[in-house]
Amino acid sequence: MDYIEYIDRKSGEICKETVPGEKWLKWLYHNPLGKLALHGAIKRKFVSQWYGNKMDSPASKDKIPGFIKDLNIDMNEAIRPMEDYGSFNDFFIRELKAEARPIDNTSATIVSPAEGKILAFEGIQGLDSFFVKGQQFSLNKFLQNSMLSKQYEEGTLLIIRLAPVDYHRFHFPADGTISASSPINGDYFSVSPYAVKNMLRVYWENKREYSILKTAKAGNILLCEVGATMVGSIIQSYTPDSEVKKGQEKGCFKFGGSTVIMLLEKGKAQIDADIIKNTQNGFETSIKIGETIATVCD
Incomplete structure (x- = not known):
């Protein structure tokens, strides 16, 4: 590359x-x-x-x-x-003015929880459109929780990569109740495409922590923040087991590139067509906080 x-x-x-x-x-x-x-x-x-x-x-x-x-x-x-x-x-970790990142508050939409470049895969397998062929995303290794892995094994995977230039706070993609964050220790590989195109395991070998956002319309959305090379820390600023609003801040990454991964349960939401098409063609899509990335299924 x-x-x-x-x-x-x-x-x-x-x-x-x-x-x-x-x-x-x-x-x-x-x-x-x-x-x-x-x-x-x-x-x-x-x-x-x-x-x-x-x-x-x-x-x-x-x-x-x-x-x-x-x-x-x-x-x-x-x-x-x-x-x-x-x-x-x-x-x-500078804060931005609210008007710089308007939130789509339509009740039927899910917005991006982070800013950077996004990939979307409807089905956890079949990542060959972007990553080197033959690799599979291992939910068991990523979550280290067999019950959760089963819950999302036929669901949708979204990967949002933050480069150093990007806004490094992350937010909630929908209204709901958020769980406590579960940390998983790991290494600090880069999340740049230079690293992950042929080394998908970066996502389950790097330090990360996940939480579950329980929503009324979009099911249980799993949010996972992944650390990377030169990321000093992942900071969670929310209150566990509390009610949160779409667009509300969840936390931030200190210096370095990093990633937010979202998992959606099967049949709960439809990813925007442009993001799916670009991913299938082997391209990430630029994304801003608060932009719509999916619509809740009826």
Whole structure:
């Protein structure tokens, strides 16, 4: 893979993604020496934890202006100006103005819980349209819970990949009652397509935590936040076993790329046609918080 292409949802055009550390990622995942470094150190918790702590230091705020410029980040969307952040991580988990991300509050819709690039598979198997052929998504390994695996084994899988440029808070896709979060320890592989195209197991080998959103119309939606290389931590800001609203904040990721995975029960919702079509053609689709991604089945 020479570069990452995706479909811009608004225009329908194929775009090339700007990837910070692109050469480094290619070396780690496709060069024999890089793979030695990856498995010997980079995937380990201490490396990501060390870098996460570094991004919490006051000195790290010097990186903010260059990051904004290089990735063309629109600071008019942020609640606080660039000068108001005390560290890079403080900026990285910046809050956005409500009007910058309007929520589709139609009762029959499910909205994106995260911002980035989305893939959707109606049926847990059959991921060959995007990933290297022959790989299967192992629900048992991913959830480490046989009862839950059975519940979603014929359901819909959505993968939302957050790159460093993206807004790094995640939200609820529908109204409902949210369970406590169940953490699963793991490694810290990258979630970039450079890594996961031929290594789907990243999703069940990386650190992650999941919770269940019980809804009135869309069944039980499983939400799982997956950590990745240089992600300092996954922070849950919601109250377990509480009533939540569509678009309400659930938590955030500190520095690094990361992923939110959603599982829908079979027959509960219909994924938007453009997302399905793009996935089948081997492309991720750009997505914003609050945009509709599915409609509840009658």
